[in-house]
Amino acid sequence: MTTQKLLDESETYLMDTYRRLPIVIIKGRGTKVYDSHGKEYTDFVSGIAVNNLGHCHPKVVVALQKQAQRLIHVSNLYHIEPQIRLAKLLVEHSFADRVFFSNSGAEANEAAIKLARKYSKENFSGDRYEIITTLGSFHGRTIATLTATGQEKYQKGFEPLLPGFKYVPFNDPDAVRKAITQKTCALIVEPVQGESGVRVPDENYLKDLRQICDEKNLILILDEVQTGMGRTGKLFAYEHFGIEPDIMTLAKALGGGIAIGATLSKDRFAKAFSPGSHASTFGGNPIACAAACASVEAILEDGFVLDNSRRMGEYLKKGLERLKEDYSFISNIRGIGLLIGMELTTECSNIVMACLERGFLINCTEGNVLRFMPPLIITEKEIDSLLDALDDIFHRILPER
Ligand SMILES: *Cc1c(COP(=O)(O)O)cnc(C)c1O
Numbered sequence: 001m002t003t004q005k006l007l008d009e010s011e012t013y014l015m016d017t018y019r020r021l022p023i024v025i026i027k028g029r030g031t032k033v034y035d036s037h038g039k040e041y042t043d044f045v046s047g048i049a050v051n052n053l054g055h056c057h058p059k060v061v062v063a064l065q066k067q068a069q070r071l072i073h074v075s076n077l078y079h080i081e082p083q084i085r086l087a088k089l090l091v092e093h094s095f096a097d098r099v100f101f102s103n104s105g106a107e108a109n110e111a112a113i114k115l116a117r118k119y120s121k122e123n124f125s126g127d128r129y130e131i132i133t134t135l136g137s138f139h140g141r142t143i144a145t146l147t148a149t150g151q152e153k154y155q156k157g158f159e160p161l162l163p164g165f166k167y168v169p170f171n172d173p174d175a176v177r178k179a180i181t182q183k184t185c186a187l188i189v190e191p192v193q194g195e196s197g198v199r200v201p202d203e204n205y206l207k208d209l210r211q212i213c214d215e216k217n218l219i220l221i222l223d224e225v226q227t228g229m230g231r232t233g234k235l236f237a238y239e240h241f242g243i244e245p246d247i248m249t250l251a252k253a254l255g256g257g258i259a260i261g262a263t264l265s266k267d268r269f270a271k272a273f274s275p276g277s278h279a280s281t282f283g284g285n286p287i288a289c290a291a292a293c294a295s296v297e298a299i300l301e302d303g304f305v306l307d308n309s310r311r312m313g314e315y316l317k318k319g320l321e322r323l324k325e326d327y328s329f330i331s332n333i334r335g336i337g338l339l340i341g342m343e344l345t346t347e348c349s350n351i352v353m354a355c356l357e358r359g360f361l362i363n364c365t366e367g368n369v370l371r372f373m374p375p376l377i378i379t380e381k382e383i384d385s386l387l388d389a390l391d392d393i394f395h396r397i398l399p400e401r
Contacts (some may be wrong), residue, residue, distance in 0.1 A: 003036045021356055028055025031375050031382060033361065042382050044374040045361045049194070049226045049339065052253040053298055053305065054375035060256035063294035064287065071286045076279065082289035089296050093235055095244035096264035100273065101284030105225035105251035106140025108261035111278055112188070112247045113144050115265060116219045117164075119272035120185035124217075130183040131221075134170040138195035139188065139223055148188055151196065171201040173208035180212075186219035186247075187212075191237035194226035197369035198341025200334050206241040213246070219269060221247045225261075226339070229253035230299045230376050233310035233337030240336065256295030260288040299376070309376040312383060313337040316372060319387040327394050338378070342370040354393040360386050 001009075006024050025041075027034040031054050033041050046052060053060065067082065074080060087099040100111050113131060120128040133139070135150040146154060147161040150170075155161060166184075168175035170193055187209060193199035206222075213220040222245035227237035231253065234240055238248070246269055251261040261283075282288070299305045317333060320342050324330040332343040344351075348364040355362045363371040374382070 006036065021352070023356065030054040030056075031378055039359065041356070041359050041361050042374075042386065043361045044372050044378075044386060045363045046253075046373050046375050047257065048252065048363070049231055049373045050252045051257055052229050052231060052376045053256055053295060054377050055257070057256055057295070057298060059294045059298045060258075060291050063290045064258070067287050067290035073282070073285050073287070075281070076284065080284060080286055080289065082286050082293055083284035086284075086289045086293050086296070089293060090250075090262065090264060093296075093300065094248070094264055095238075095266070096248065097267035098265055098270035100263045100265075100270075100278065101289070102261035102263070102280045103259050103282050103288070104140070104261045105223075105249065106142045106145045106261075107280065107283075108225065108249035108251050108263045109139045109145045109148065109188070109221075109223060110142055111261075111263040112221045112223075112249050112265075113148065113186075114278055115247060115263065115269060115272055116186035116221060118277065119219065119269045122272055124185075127183055128185045129164045130166055130181065130185060131164060132166045132168055132176055132179050132184060132187045134189050134193070135167050136170050136193050136196035136199060137188075137190055137223075138193070138226075139190075140225075170199060171205050173205060173212060176209060176212055180216055180218070184216070184218060186221055188221040188223060190223045190225075191227050191241065192232065192336060192339060194339060194371075195365060197343065197366040198335050198339055198371055200336060203241070206238065206243050210243040219246045221245065221249070223249050225249055225251045229296070230306050230309050231337055231339050231373065233306060233313055235299065235306065237336070254295065255288050255292045256298075258288045258291040260284075260292050305376045308378075309337045312374075312376075312378050312380070313340065315380055316340055316374075316378075316383050316387075319383060320372075320390075323387065323390060323394065326391075330394075335372075338372070338374055338376055340372045341365075342372070344368045344370065350397060351390075351393055354397055355386075355389060358389045358393070360389055362386075 024036040025033045117129050133148045137150045139145040139148040144162050147165050150167045166179050168179050228250045248264045320333045329345045352364045365371045
């Protein structure tokens with residue numbers, strides 16, 4: 001089929017939920033993807049922080065092939081070997097004691113919300129169900145996680161939302177203190193807000209939240225769907241901030257490109273779930289878990305990936321800061337590891353298009369923030385090429401300087 005026919009049929013047969021760029025990506029290898037014309041792109045999006053090991057990582061591919069030949073699906077009515085291996089791997093490398101598997105970030109957060117409510121019902125008297133969440137957050141698109149998402153633009157048209165959520169500004173521990181009532185049971189927050197433009201909190205923010213939760217007996221839920229799996233230079237972002245959560249959610253990069261979500265918890269809270277409390281048909285299925293095991297092992301193997309995420313993150317950030325000195329419409333550069341945002345005083349979709357033409361995939365969020373989240377195996381040379389392309393684009397297409 002010709003590319004034009006594909007683009008036409010895409011418009012005809014799919015619901016119009018995405019503003020897609022006009023290419024069809026048919027192949028990926030490492031940091032590169034290829035479109036239907038054979039054009040190569042260096043990927044600074046990684047399927048939105050999913051392909052942390054690059055595309056079609058050989059270890060993930062082999063694990064998938066082997067598992068597909070052995071067993072694809074069987075149900076949680078039985079014990080599943082790759083699921084057990086993955087849970088053990090995650091527990092051994094995190095604060096957590098137990099894991100529940102699902103299929104996406106929204107589902108992982110949904111499980112966290114349910115777990116927090118159930119724990120509170122069982123351990124405290126009175127109606128303790130309220131969850132405090134931050135403005136500008138993103139926690140998913142199901143009704144509960146959409147309600148937890150502190151952005152009206154995503155919620156509009158889907159009301160009534162779920163009762164029991166309270167919104168406070170991000171990076172403001174005092175606002176959290178003031179929002180707590182007899183009914184509060186938990187706090188859900190991203191260590192770095194990804195979707196709303198890579199917002200990095202002050203160094204003490206999570207420590208303060210931890211302290212508030214300890215004082216008030218509240219559950220601290222960290223949504224590491226985007227920041228997890230080495231994206232920030234540590235396996236989990238909370239490791240940067242000297243605290244541990246009570247519950248943490250993962251998805252995006254966990255499965256090396258395969259759909260999987262995970263809700264990790266300390267034993268104390270995990271105990272609130274008993275047989276029948278919560279479930280998912282595909283959650284923790286053999287294929288997804290085999291891919292995730294291979295992916296987690298490859299991220300941890302010899303420390304290269306995490307180290308590269310830190311070093312290349314610094315390198316890219318420095319390069320972007322140099323550009324900021326030359327162009328006054330660049331207002332801010334922020335991020336940790338390879339999750340970096342460049343805020344502009346102008347709209348940025350035309351820059352995404354210009355990058356696409358030059359063979360780079362980059363993302364624009366919030367309308368004016370360029371978000372860079374390449375595979376963690378990105379090289380200096382590839383970063384240099386992107387910086388040159390951005391310099392050229394900024395020089396040519398943006399009139400106001
Ligand atoms: C992407 C994202 C989600 C939602 O994940 P889905 O797999 O799309 O449901 C939730 N939280 C954060 C922080 C995310 O970045």
